[in-house]
Amino acid sequence: MTTGPAGSAGATVMDNLAMRISARADYAVRAALELAAAGDDTSLKAEAIAEAQGIPHKFLEGILGDLRRGGLVVSQRGGKGGYRLARPADSIPIADVIRVADGPLVSVRGVRPPDLSYTGPAESLLPLWIAVRANVRKILGEVTLAHVAAAKLPDDVLSLADDPEAWTNP
Amino acid sequence: MTTGPAGSAGATVMDNLAMRISARADYAVRAALELAAAGDDTSLKAEAIAEAQGIPHKFLEGILGDLRRGGLVVSQRGGKGGYRLARPADSIPIADVIRVADGPLVSVRGVRPPDLSYTGPAESLLPLWIAVRANVRKILGEVTLAHVAAAKLPDDVLSLADDPEAWTNP
DNA sequence: AGATTTCCTATCGAATTACTAGGGAAGTGT
DNA sequence: ACACTTCCCTAGTAATTCGATAGGAAATCT
Numbered sequence: 402m403t404t405g406p407a408g409s410a411g412a413t414v415m416d417n418l419a420m421r422i423s424a425r426a427d428y429a430v431r432a433a434l435e436l437a438a439a440g441d442d443t444s445l446k447a448e449a450i451a452e453a454q455g456i457p458h459k460f461l462e463g464i465l466g467d468l469r470r471g472g473l474v475v476s477q478r479g480g481k482g483g484y485r486l487a488r489p490a491d492s493i494p495i496a497d498v499i500r501v502a503d504g505p506l507v508s509v510r511g512v513r514p515p516d517l518s519y520t521g522p523a524e525s526l527l528p529l530w531i532a533v534r535a536n537v538r539k540i541l542g543e544v545t546l547a548h549v550a551a552a553k554l555p556d557d558v559l560s561l562a563d564d565p566e567a568w569t570n571p
Numbered sequence: 572m573t574t575g576p577a578g579s580a581g582a583t584v585m586d587n588l589a590m591r592i593s594a595r596a597d598y599a600v601r602a603a604l605e606l607a608a609a610g611d612d613t614s615l616k617a618e619a620i621a622e623a624q625g626i627p628h629k630f631l632e633g634i635l636g637d638l639r640r641g642g643l644v645v646s647q648r649g650g651k652g653g654y655r656l657a658r659p660a661d662s663i664p665i666a667d668v669i670r671v672a673d674g675p676l677v678s679v680r681g682v683r684p685p686d687l688s689y690t691g692p693a694e695s696l697l698p699l700w701i702a703v704r705a706n707v708r709k710i711l712g713e714v715t716l717a718h719v720a721a722a723k724l725p726d727d728v729l730s731l732a733d734d735p736e737a738w739t740n741p
Numbered sequence: 742a743g744a745t746t747t748c749c750t751a752t753c754g755a756a757t758t759a760c761t762a763g764g765g766a767a768g769t770g771t
Numbered sequence: 772a773c774a775c776t777t778c779c780c781t782a783g784t785a786a787t788t789c790g791a792t793a794g795g796a797a798a799t800c801t
Contacts, residue, residue, distance in 0.1 A: 421591070422700065424790060431693040438692035446746070453691055460791050466748070478747040479799025495699065509592040510759095515738050521623060522608035522720040523601040528732040529665070529714060529724060530592065535737035536706050544699060550692040554699060562698040567705035594759060616777070630760055636779065648778045649768025748797070757788075766779070771772100 422499075428456045429464050429502035430495060430549075436474060437490035437546040444483030464502055471501030491547035496538060498546070506541065507534040592669070598626045599634050599672035600665060600719075606644060607660035607716040614653035634672055641671030661717035666708060668716070 431454045439445050447465055451458035465484055468474045475487045505513055514530040548554055601624045609615050617635055621628035635654055638644045645657045689696045718724055
């Protein structure tokens with residue numbers, strides 16, 4: 402499995418992180434992509450998705466439950482059961498998947514930017530966080546499951562990722 | 572998440588967060604802004620900064636220690652002691668402050684994007700995370716302490732924050 | 742009925758976060 | 772020299788969160 406053992410020996414150091422995509426969000430997106438690739442009328446079993454993407458299957462079940470409650474997938478129990486997307490893949494932005502699985506996209510100290518208040522020289526911090534959030538939203542709201550599943554990201558996103566400097570460490 | 576379907580009004584839920592600025596990072600930036608506003612040759616005591624920004628002062632001391640070890644501030648002990656910026660405020664991007672206080676800016680499941688590998692329909696996920704990261708870096712690397720302390724954000728950042736839609740909830 | 746697969750609840754350990762406590766080291770003013 | 776101030780360092784801790792697991796009840800198909 403190329404994805405790195407989900408829970409065990411992955412990263413050497415667990416750093417503090419200013420911005421992180423959680424395992425939940427990552428798994429949720431990958432599961433949704435698997436469903437997008439399967440097509441609108443084929444339904445996949447949780448176990449199949451888990452195996453394909455190297456996700457602990459009981460953990461995945463919980464995540465798929467969230468996606469269902471969030472209205473992104475529909476499920477069917479029983480012998481021929483499984484999950485499939487509730488809407489066409491090109492109408493589901495990645496942002497939706499992350500939000501449903503993980504809550505708001507961006508927050509500061511557990512508070513959403515518009516609810517913060519700063520004083521003194523920090524007053525302009527709020528517009529800054531808002532700008533960052535707007536930017537993240539723009540990207541993740543523009544890119545859909547269909548884009549990623551087809552490996553055809555929009556040009557403006559691709560050009561961001563093409564900058565070699567974007568791939569360096571710090 | 573386990574919160575009722577979509578938007579059940581005002582309940583404050585402490586969700587998981589896809590992207591968060593931690594208290595450490597937020598405090599670090601605000602402290603640095605106080606120092607930027609004080610000027611290059613005035614030094615402020617930890618206690619004064621703590622009071623001005625409403626930060627627990629013992630907690631802040633630890634953060635200031637990180638900033639010092641990261642070379643962003645210099646300190647002086649004793650009666651006339653305190654902290655001041657090690658460099659001019661317009662040469663310190665917000666990104667530097669956050670990184671020093673909190674580690675790498677962006678990561679996925681505790682792993683930095685370039686170290687991930689995805690399979691199947693999730694293959695294009697990596698360039699997407701990279702694009703998001705590049706974008707966040709671009710903003711936080713461009714905006715300096717001087718910008719924020721003077722309440723004069725660069726135009727391209729301001730225009731992002733000016734979009735009224737950027738301030739809405741989800 | 743019987744097999745299958747989702748769905749629900751409960752729990753767990755380990756890590757992380759935000760913060761507190763206490764004391765030692767370095768510097769200043771009298 | 773002496774007291775006083777302020778930074779500096781090490782530990783510790785309570786609460787929360789994260790990732791993951793277990794067992795069984797409910798629904799659906801053949």
